Amino acid sequence: MSLILGLVQGFFRFWYDFIVGDCWEIAAGVVVVLAASILLVRAQAVPHTSLPYVVAAAIMLLVVSSTFLELRKKPAADQC
């Protein structure tokens, strides 16, 4: 039983490491931005010609804000 549990844990840990990596904030941020974009598309709230700029700006803002948030953390911390 513990062998199966270990295999299942290892399987999910592997895919977590592969997809999410060592910075879950970025992965979560991408999911939130794209989920919000889907809602905008479904509601047809933004013209399709403007949507690329809105999504691109939101994603760039995500990266910039995540790097500035690092300033609040311990200096030289080699983590996310």
Place this chain on the structure above:
Amino acid sequence: MFTAAGITLIAAVFVASAVEAVEAFTIVLAMGLTRGWKAAICGTVAAILALTAITAVVGSALIHYVSQSLLQFMIGALLLIFGLQWLRKSILRSSGLKSVHDEDAIFREEQEAAAKAGKELRLGLDWFGFVVSFKGVLLEGLEVVFIVITFGLKARATDPLAMLHASAGAVAAIVLVVIAGAVARRPLSAVPENTMKYAVGLLLSTFGVYWSVEGLGFFSPQGQSLEWPGDIWALVGVLVAWIVVTRGTVIMLRTLVRRRAPALGSAQPSELPSEAAGGH
């Protein structure tokens, strides 16, 4: 013969794959030298076989059963998750908020961990060396496979040999890294990995934004891919925007880090890495 698009595709996949190959090589080298080459090579071969099986199953399933716009959205989202993490790290390294990626240091850490690990034999192999080599090659190899499939699939519309070109770029990078590593018999720390990671981060993030926006059309009432103003030329605009945004962020962060440095005793401006994020 190679077209301009084919050469660009090969170059893009080559650079991205070389970064992953350097990381995998560092892990296998550390295991080979400390735990024995038999386990390290068996782990590497097992990972390559697993990669082949995963590529055959997932690749053909994606191509045959998933609509183009949904595929664009999924690929774009994954490229964004990978690319943004690389860009973010490059920005932090360039601004002094994170130490520069050092293959020599990683190699030493891997060696120390391998030396401390107990000796457990399974199937006649040193299990620690096998598992670490297997996992390292599988993780880095999956990223290479992913890059080859995504870039190859997308470029197929304009280049019928795109998958072949993308595969050639990846294989060339891996072969070159292995040969260079075998000749040097040490981690490839001379490779400007941080600069390459910044370049690959820019590339993946650019394609990630482009494809995820196109793929959003899957969720529209029409269910068709959205189109960027300027079509394929929008890629150039997105790339330039990323360069401006990342360089601007590095400059602002460096200023803030310099102000904080005396008070916190963190990285001094003179210690700032010069290579990451195209820093000087």
